[in-house]
Amino acid sequence: MRGIQDVLEAALRHRRDADELMLIADETAAAHVRWAGNALTTNGSVRARRVTAVAVRHAAAGVHVGLVGHGGALGDDLPDLVRAAERAARDAPPAADAASLPAPWRTPSWAEPPGGTSADAFREVLPGLADAFAAAGRRQLYGYAEHRVVTTCLAASTGARLRHLQSSGLFDLSVRDGDESAWAGVTAPDLVKLDVPALAAELSATVGRPGCRVELPPGRYEVLLTPSCVADLMLHLYLAAGARGALDGRTAFSRPDGRLPIGERLTALPLTLRSDPDHPLLPCAPFTVGRGTDDLTAVVDSGLPLRPTRWIDKGVLTALVQTRHTAAQTGAPLTPMVDNLVLEGGPDAPSLPEMVRSTRRGLLLTSLWYLRDVDPASLLLTGLTRDGVHLVEDGEIVGTVHNFRFNESPLSLLARATEVGLPVPALPREWGDYFTRMVTPPLRVPDFLMSAVSPAT
Structure with missing residues (x-):
């Protein structure tokens, strides 16, 4: 060629x-x-x-x-x-x-x-x-x-x-x-x-670990989400964080008075969600590339230089994805979408094994699958657990649990999370063929909703 x-x-x-x-x-x-x-x-x-x-x-x-x-x-x-x-x-x-x-x-x-x-x-x-x-x-x-x-x-x-x-x-x-x-x-x-x-x-x-098969009913459980689980959930949040959809009243970032929720606190944890085209582990294009127009991109904005952007800063929403058109409408800074994403908490974050050891009773989720939108207005998702739901008691994994269907919103999870772990490069399993440049931590959520038992293995 x-x-x-x-x-x-x-x-x-x-x-x-x-x-x-x-x-x-x-x-x-x-x-x-x-x-x-x-x-x-x-x-x-x-x-x-x-x-x-x-x-x-x-x-x-x-x-x-x-x-x-x-x-x-x-x-x-x-x-x-x-x-x-x-x-x-x-x-x-x-x-x-x-x-x-x-x-x-x-x-x-x-x-x-x-x-x-x-x-x-x-x-x-x-x-x-x-x-x-x-x-x-x-x-x-x-x-x-x-x-x-x-x-x-x-x-x-x-x-x-x-x-x-x-x-x-x-x-x-x-x-x-x-x-x-x-x-x-x-x-x-x-x-x-x-x-x-x-x-x-x-x-x-992991599959050969001594233990037993445990049957649990649907309900709310304390869970530890691995970085891969968090990556899938945060990517859904990122893809819903367009200023255009928020201004049109179609998303969880819409407000009745038409304003953008910039400055609102989303979580009590010191979580920061950011993107950086020059990130040492996740380098990506330093300019925008739009092959169409939607809530996140405008094709005529292709070629704009990109810079580091903080979407959430220590728990506070600081930016939505803006095109030139929405930035002019809102008077907010131009913050185009960047092709990587990092979620991190404060210093001295524990590793996932350390979080397991400090768990009295809960479920460790390995990965999520088949995530689908239920209600864009609240960013409610449904999905399945896959390839390992483990019962943790007194700091040790004591058994394996069947899979569940769950119903949760990434925004709600951020608000309810009680502990953030050490961020590591993570592959979002649901989005692995589309968006792979992510660094995320494990999260502890005290009341994750398992809405049904899943027969999937």
Whole structure:
């Protein structure tokens, strides 16, 4: 395929009927491997490209925006892509949130080639898996590993030339022993330092732990949420924290008088929820990339520089996700969405094992699954526990409990949480193929609602 920058420069030259034109290209290289029943099953690699054209027309009635995407190699059809975006802009009604494209700036890496990956990304994983299979005995290992490199380039007729290379590694491992199961997920820019045998041994010890199977009724229980559970819940909160939805009266951040709840205390704990494109463990794009318009993004805002943002500061809501349009409406600072998320408490936070040891009686939840919205106005979710609900008594895990269906709101959980642990890199299991750059702590919640017993194993 032609160089990605050449594709964008050529496409810009085909502008005819738009006042401004922006092209966003994503070139993806990915490699993966799967295993089941202590044996590798599949592996493969993918390379793909997608280009999005955004045409902006200024008219007496307002600003009109057209957006068209195209996947695959581009060459002779570049003019058609631009023409289609220009036609879409002509046919579109004036966009209430439209604006001129961001001012020009250039990232130092603009001219560099796209990144790539291959099976070599698993040079440490595959021997480790072989050792884990050999040590598994009667236990069965299942899982998936992926390394993905996405090169995003943005070019606009205003002069912007931006490039970012995002490397993401994901490792998902389940261990089964009869009806018992345990799971762990790992996320990192790459998987080179992953100790697979140690992780498999830790999970095997979990399903092989002496104890008993305990039947418990639905109800409210003290629970310890692992960082993975917290990551899934906080990501739901983040994706609901758009100023646009709040202003429209559609979300848990809406208020009857139409104001934004900035400055409200959400939790008594000193919890801070923040994003930072330069985070040392979770680096991400330093500019906004919107491939459509919704509560969190506006496609015409693509190319805005990003900076560290605190969404919650020591328990107090300090920002919602703002586009240029909502920031102008509210008079609040422009705080676009950033592609990573960190939740942390105060200093000297305990580890998860220390939190277990200080528990008189409660449930330790390994991971959550199949989370779905119930009531956006309160951010109420329903979902299932999965791969390990453990009964803790007097500081020790004494048994395994069946799975539950639960009904909870991440906002309510923050308000009711009584202890926050040590934050660590965490993979949100429900969102592992979409948003992987998170650092979260374990949380203690004294009255987590288990609404029904689940027959799922």
